[in-house]
């Protein structure tokens with residue numbers, strides 16, 4: 001069982017030839033609604049690979065919330081702890097993308113920020129039964145921290161994805177992370193170092209490891225990842241597949257969801273092998289448009 005304690009967001013996407021100016025109304029040429037939010041994305045990827053999954057999250061008592069619950073069901077994810085509230089709307093991202101692929105985005109986290117301690121207590125049983133629990137920072141950091149504490153108390157492996165990054169992250173997050181997985185810009189914010197090359201990422205990973213994580217993974221887009229662990233505190237670069245990227249939105253979430261799957265279901269694989277496989281899966285996700293819609297299923301993988 002993989003449990004995610006995290007966010008859900010409805011993406012409202014308009015495609016336009018250019019971005020509007022203040023006060024201006026323009027015509028776009030296409031509109032679509034997508035399922036997003038880091039927690040939900042990661043859960044969907046783990047489920048599609050064959051993990052038994054449950055998501056602890058909060059949506060509004062509104063049509064977007066209802067649709068999101070249906071999306072979880074279609075992906076085989078347990079919604080027993082998907083709460084609906086009347087106090088806020090389902091998290092939403094209003095996104096405008098021009099022909100050059102530039103965008104402006106407003107995110108309203110809404111119901112995500114209302115996921116609280118009481119909600120976690122109701123889900124305590126499922127958290128304690130998980131092989132891996134994943135958390136991010138799109139819900140209240142206090143709730144993420146409490147979830148990590150609950151998981152650790154029950155001996156559950158924790159995969160923490162500090163996204164979106166906070167410069168003043170509570171140091172407890174590091175020691176509560178079995179695996180601390182972030183991308184290069186998050187690593188920069190957390191360490192104040194420049195993280196571009198694998199070598200620079202290795203230095204940043206060492207700084208994060210010294211803060212108390214057991215394993216650190218920094219994803220580097222087309223350059224793959226850098227990882228190290230308390231057992232092997234020497235940075236290792238693990239390249240990914242060379243592919244033609246069409247849309248990299250949500251690649252990091254595909255990677256995190258896949259890594260959780262391997263940690264939970266193939267715990268005897270080496271860390272390097274798990275990362276290679278997660279790289280492979282995330283590389284599939286960048287080759288078609290959309291976020292969850294580009295995530296592969298178990299049947300799409302070579303044996």
Ligand code: ADP
Nearest residue numbers: 183219220221222224240245251252279282283
């Ligand atoms: P984020 O989506 O958080 O910015 P990254 O861009 O670092 O995360 O991507 C996460 C993972 O997705 C990478 O480690 C890699 O495995 C895969 N990936 C991302 N972009 C590409 C690409 N252009 N080609 C191949 N794999 C990619």
